[in-house]
């Protein structure tokens with residue numbers, strides 16, 4: 001394929017929606033796979049929706065995910081500016097071109113007239129309200145006069161009735177619309193700003209976009225865009241409409257059922273690799289069962305042909321699983337640096353844990369966590385003495401003879417010199433043997449004493465990581481505190 005140029009064209013709402021991330025990612029993958037260009041264009045022509053900092057936020061989220069674009073508002077490019085609000089004159093010029101050819105016209109109708117028209121059409125039970133082309137029939141002099149007297153106006157698309165608008169969508173196949181169902185869309189609003197349709201088509205043309213890859217919600221806008229391309233006599237890009245994202249109950253993905261902003265997932269500790277991997281599979285697969293991907297492999301495998309038509313269900317369990325998988329496959333030193341960053345945000349920020357201590361925790365916990373923060377929050381006992389003891393386990397495992405056995409362990413452990421995991425194990429086994437008891441009779445209460453919990457990594461790993469002195473200290477504390485719970 002030659003001169004592939006695709007764009008992600010968000011309207012800045014304040015954050016990057018996961019659906020937006022999916023659109024951006026598919027555009028990015030398609031561009032990278034085909035040696036094309038990936039462009040970021042900000043569609044900010046709706047001034048009523050202006051949100052302070054929204055563009056910066058969006059760019060930050062894209063960059064965090066590694067979706068680097070080749071042209072965009074902050075880096076420029078040959079077809080800029082890339083913020084539509086800075087291109088108003090361009091749209092005006094093209095609107096005038098359409099007017100001169102009779103494909104667009106001034107409309108001076110007041111909001112009151114439009115409202116009355118809408119009500120009337122409602123009474124007639126028309127399927128949808130449509131403008132009645134009233135102003136299309138104004139004479140040249142009437143238009144001049146109204147423009148001179150500064151009567152507010154919009155510019156509308158002159159949709160020719162009784163036409164079939166047909167196009168091939170790379171994902172959905174042949175799509176057909178009836179022009180009788182298309183309103184004379186406003187192209188330029190009364191504030192002089194273009195609507196989405198006008199700006200989108202003009203820019204896709206001027207920026208030489210070859211493929212328009214976007215969400216299914218824009219499919220119904222496409223016939224209007226096709227009309228514009230026809231009226232301008234411009235070559236049309238290839239359209240590819242991505243399937244909707246759905247909640248598990250198959251309703252449209254919404255804020256009500258969970259987070260939708262990329263930054264929320266980031267804040268919750270999801271890693272970009274996992275999020276990208278997850279989002280890539282929302283509507284695409286390589287044709288096999290493989291689910292774990294790095295970005296490079298996605299680029300290699302991606303194709304529009306393998307994007308599904310049907311809605312893609314957003315399954316948070318799968319995202320969690322992928323996060324765990326990506327985390328486990330990371331080298332220890334990377335996990336270590338992430339863990340240190342995380343610790344800085346916790347109550348342990350001021351404590352100085354050594355790298356080797358943290359690496360030991362990482363080794364012990366790696367198979368048991370899905371998130372970096374769980375290296376702390378699922379095993380706080382590594383970082384501080386247990387604050388309390390799991391009551392169920394106390395009742396089950398702290399028997400009358402337990403204190404005696406724990407004291408024996410303390411005695412035996414004290415004799416050890418810089419013990420490794422095996423040394424603790426050997427010492428414990430010895431006591432079990434001598435007292436002719438099962439190891440469990442020692443291990444369960446010992447785990448409770450040193451960690452406060454009944455589950456976790458292997459007990460001897462815990463003992464080794466805590467070290468002999470800390471283990472002895474904790475057993476002694478437990479000997480005092482646990483009986484008070486019974």
Ligand code: GLU
Nearest residue numbers: 009010011043200214218
């Ligand atoms: N500005 C539109 C949006 O917010 C872009 C749709 C398109 O890609 O054409 O999603």
